[in-house]
Amino acid sequence: MSANLTFDISRNPNPMPPAERQKALEHLGFGTLFSDHMAIIEWDAATGWHSARVAARRPFEIDPAAAVLHYGQEIFEGMKAYRNGEGQLVLFRPEENARRFNASAERMAMPPIPEALFLEAVEQLVRVDADWVPAGEGASLYLRPFMFASEAFLGVRPSQKYIFSVIACPVGPYFSGGAKPITVWVTEDYSRAARGGTGAAKCGGNYAASLAAQARAYEEGCAQVVFLDAAEQKWIEELGGMNIFFVFDDNRIVTPELGTILPGITRQSLLTLAREEGLEVSERPYAFADWKADSESGRLREVFACGTAAVVASIGEAKFEGGSLRMGNGAIGPVTERLHHKLTGIQRGTEADTHGWVRVV
Ligand code: PLP
Ligand code: COI
Numbered sequence: 001m002s003a004n005l006t007f008d009i010s011r012n013p014n015p016m017p018p019a020e021r022q023k024a025l026e027h028l029g030f031g032t033l034f035s036d037h038m039a040i041i042e043w044d045a046a047t048g049w050h051s052a053r054v055a056a057r058r059p060f061e062i063d064p065a066a067a068v069l070h071y072g073q074e075i076f077e078g079m080k081a082y083r084n085g086e087g088q089l090v091l092f093r094p095e096e097n098a099r100r101f102n103a104s105a106e107r108m109a110m111p112p113i114p115e116a117l118f119l120e121a122v123e124q125l126v127r128v129d130a131d132w133v134p135a136g137e138g139a140s141l142y143l144r145p146f147m148f149a150s151e152a153f154l155g156v157r158p159s160q161k162y163i164f165s166v167i168a169c170p171v172g173p174y175f176s177g178g179a180k181p182i183t184v185w186v187t188e189d190y191s192r193a194a195r196g197g198t199g200a201a202k203c204g205g206n207y208a209a210s211l212a213a214q215a216r217a218y219e220e221g222c223a224q225v226v227f228l229d230a231a232e233q234k235w236i237e238e239l240g241g242m243n244i245f246f247v248f249d250d251n252r253i254v255t256p257e258l259g260t261i262l263p264g265i266t267r268q269s270l271l272t273l274a275r276e277e278g279l280e281v282s283e284r285p286y287a288f289a290d291w292k293a294d295s296e297s298g299r300l301r302e303v304f305a306c307g308t309a310a311v312v313a314s315i316g317e318a319k320f321e322g323g324s325l326r327m328g329n330g331a332i333g334p335v336t337e338r339l340h341h342k343l344t345g346i347q348r349g350t351e352a353d354t355h356g357w358v359r360v361v
Helices: 018-025 067-071 094-107 115-128 204-219 265-276 288-297 334-348
Strands: 037-044 048-056 074-076 079-083 089-092 140-149 161-171 182-187 224-228 236-239 243-248 252-255 280-283 300-307 311-320 323-326 358-360
Touching (some): 048 115, 074 094, 079 334, 089 115, 236 243, 265 334, 288 323
Parallel strands (some): 182 311
Antiparallel strands (some): 079 089, 311 323
16 A cells, blocks of 8 residues: 555745745755755554655654653664756665665664655655755755654554655755865763664764764864774764775775675765775774874875765864874865865766766756
8 A cells, every 4th residue: 555655745835935945045054954845654553554745844743651751762864955057856776775774773673664665755845845955065955854753652562653755955064164174072971872883873873972072072173973893892873973984095995894884875875986996895894003103104194974964074183182193284085085076076067977866856
């Protein structure tokens, strides 16, 4: 039944006035400005997916006993719609988000959503809120598909009711310093994910668990946390909201292998682009001790983080309890710059999309 759902589209009767919206789109940060509409699809055990609609953005009404409020059964995705040079609205590898959403759903004992339905919800919202897709360089419409357990029930078992929704947020740079290299805090106190845990799933709980470390990072003047593995506190895993890459003086690139980290779509895309550039890429464990030693010896030339929200962010400095490491001369390195340029070029339509990664809405 769910594959053939028709979306009911009802326009927001009180959208933001065009002049006000235009003004808001000229000063974009990240995550505070929202479009006029939202997509919603509901699921219950008896009916499956039903009641697909796009409607005015408004608060949910949920029962105080809704399972998500107690046990955190929630997953989400992050993707962007871009306006390319020809004025078309495009998405970047949205099928990968649909696939990862379902992998997260499976890990969190939630119902999978047919990929076509996920994509249609996203595309319907982008069409209805097309005027909210900003055109400036580095600006895009960030899309946040998410699903939460809405059944009112306090026993600990998978919910029998869920709400899937998509909201949209015009965004500029994720970091307030724009493209300037960021400073990161390497935490040796907190872990993000352990084997058998939920590290590879995009569930809210992972981010809730990262916040104490993130608060410490802010206190230390850092923009993001680098997490080490939970078992040995030795191996670099990823940042709170991004994957990480290391570039060496012989043009080798290393990024931690999958397992307890989020399988980033940007990570995967950059691995492909780097290989095409003739760089030798390996997905393998990399120890924090080696990061220190390779910085000191000068073998490590560039470090960068990547993800949908932050795109490619050069890491200029890493701080940790009792010390810090500076990367290169503090400027964005040439490999980071090249990969960033190539990726955003494909997303914006100024570079050939040889992999079929771009989907016109
Ligand atoms: N790692 C974490 C923990 C994230 O939250 C994200 C962002 O989605 C990423 C990595 C990067 O993933 P992607 O490139 O698919 O956005
Ligand atoms: C994304 O990059 O889409 C994320 O979900 C990361 C989040 C920290 C904004």
